[in-house]
Amino acid sequence: AVVVAGSFNVDHVWRCDTLPAGGATIAGRYSTGPGGKGFNQAVAAGRAGASTTFVCALGDDAGGALARQLAGADGLSLVAEASAEPTGTAGIYVDARGRNSIVIGAGANASLSIPFVTANQSLVGSAKVLLAQLESPIETIEAALELARQNGVTTVLNAAPANAPSTISLLKLADVLTPNETEFAALLSRHVGERIEADDVAALDGATLHELCRKLSGNTVVVTLGAVGVFVSHAPERLRGDSSAYYRVAAETVQAVDTTGAGDAFNGALAASLATVADVPFAQHVRFANRYAARSTENEGAALAMPRFTPADAV
Ligand code: ADP
Numbered sequence: 560a561v562v563v564a565g566s567f568n569v570d571h572v573w574r575c576d577t578l579p580a581g582g583a584t585i586a587g588r589y590s591t592g593p594g595g596k597g598f599n600q601a602v603a604a605g606r607a608g609a610s611t612t613f614v615c616a617l618g619d620d621a622g623g624a625l626a627r628q629l630a631g632a633d634g635l636s637l638v639a640e641a642s643a644e645p646t647g648t649a650g651i652y653v654d655a656r657g658r659n660s661i662v663i664g665a666g667a668n669a670s671l672s673i674p675f676v677t678a679n680q681s682l683v684g685s686a687k688v689l690l691a692q693l694e695s696p697i698e699t700i701e702a703a704l705e706l707a708r709q710n711g712v713t714t715v716l717n718a719a720p721a722n723a724p725s726t727i728s729l730l731k732l733a734d735v736l737t738p739n740e741t742e743f744a745a746l747l748s749r750h751v752g753e754r755i756e757a758d759d760v761a762a763l764d765g766a767t768l769h770e771l772c773r774k775l776s777g778n779t780v781v782v783t784l785g786a787v788g789v790f791v792s793h794a795p796e797r798l799r800g801d802s803s804a805y806y807r808v809a810a811e812t813v814q815a816v817d818t819t820g821a822g823d824a825f826n827g828a829l830a831a832s833l834a835t836v837a838d839v840p841f842a843q844h845v846r847f848a849n850r851y852a853a854r855s856t857e858n859e860g861a862a863l864a865m866p867r868f869t870p871a872d873a874v
Contacts, residue, residue: 560610560612560687560834561609561610561612561686561688561689561830561834562612562682562686562688562690563611563612563614563689563690564615564683564690564700565596565691565694566596566597566615566668566695567593567594567597567615567626567647567667567668568593568595568622568647568648568663568664568668569593569625569647569648569649570591570592570594571589571651572591572592572651572653573588573652573653574587574588574590575587575588575653576654577655578659578660592861593625593862594862595615595668595694596692596719597613597615597668597691597694598613598862599820599824599861599865600717601630602863603823603828603831603862604828604830605633605831606633606827606866606867606868607827607832607848608868608869609830609831609834611635611831612635612636612637612638612682614638614676614679614683614703615638615667615668615671616642616667616668616672616675617639617642617646618642618646619642619643621646622646623639625646626639626646629862638682640667640670640672642666642667642670644669646666647664647665647668648663649663649664650664663694669695669696671695671699672699673699675699676702676706683703684709684710688713688714688715688830688833689707690717690826690830691704691716691717692719693718693719693720693723693725694719697724697725697726697729700716700729701726701729701732704716704729705732713734713735713833715733715734715735715736715829715833716732716736717738717822717823718737718738718742719738719742721739721741721744725749725750730750730775730776731776731778735779735829736778736780737780737781737782737783737825737829738783739782739784739822740758740783740784740785741757743757743760743771743782744756744757747774750774750775751774760782760784761785761787765805765806765807766805769792769804772805773792776794778797779791779792779794781829784810785810785821786815787809787810788807788808788809788810788849789807789808789810789848790807791805791806791807791808792804793805793841798841800840800841801841801842802840806842808845808846811850812853813853813854813856814857815856816856816859817860820855820864820865821852821855822852823862824848824851824855824865825848825849826848828847828852828868832844832847847873850872851866854868
């Protein structure tokens with residue numbers, strides 16, 4: 560089973576011709592729906608075939624009720640800490656070219672606590688994979704990763720969003736660290752003083768990328784490269800069944816209409832594959848997640864656009 564510890568937000572989205580400038584009032588087409596990296600990844604893990612529990616914090620309000628209803632509809636178990644804060648929200652403006660401006664109201668997500676994780680020790684400890692992100696308090700995420708590690712649970716950390724604080728000791732708790740290019744550049748700058756533009760990451764040669772990954776983690780690093788695909792870097796002594804310490808997997812060719820949540824799709828599917836498919840090289844889990852994430856871009860939306868995969872979709 561997969562346990563995802565992380566955020567749930569109610570997303571409020573306005574599609575506008577241009578992003579509003581300071582002081583401006585403009586018109587936009589409004590829609591609302593569920594979001595939050597934790598929830599998106601939990602939905603992906605479930606739809607990618609793993610029995611999945613989502614651990615989060617919710618307010619006593621309509622947003623919290625929405626989370627419960629949608630988790631139930633997707634067959635996820637929901638383990639929610641009751642918060643006095645409102646359920647998390649995101650205000651999102653998207654312009655005609657697909658660029659966005661986002662404000663997050665962490666709300667209840669900021670109150671996911673260490674005691675709550677500890678109270679759910681047996682749940683976390685009996686999972687096959689724990690998947691977490693950084694939209695929740697880092698000390699709580701650290702506690703969840705530690706608990707998982709102590710119980711031999713495989714830990715996957717999506718160090719997102721890029722501006723989230725992190726520490727090297729937190730990164731060390733991840734068996735698999737999965738930044739996108741922007742998060743990778745931010746982690747390198749913050750933790751090892753390497754200044755690299757996110758836009759330049761995909762073009763770096765494999766040996767250089769591998770060396771950079773090794774500076775961040777003593778374990779596996781998977782850098783997602785958007786439409787380019789994925790770069791994988793292992794510790795030489797821990798190849799996870801692969802024959803090389805580093806390699807690329809090319810993205811699958813799809814008609815992408817909305818890449819929002821592609822990273823969430825990738826992480827959820829990677830965790831699901833690690834939890835449900837035993838004794839295959841790590842590259843096979845990566846190819847599954849790479850295919851799942853590509854398919855998630857063919858529909859508009861994030862959580863609700865996650866594809867449903869059957870064993871026949873495995874690669
Ligand atoms: P994020 O959503 O965090 O920015 P990425 O953009 O790196 O993450 O996308 C995650 C993964 O989704 C990629 O590694 C790839 O597997 C898949 N993906 C993203 N965009 C495309 C695309 N245009 N075509 C095919 N696959 C894609």
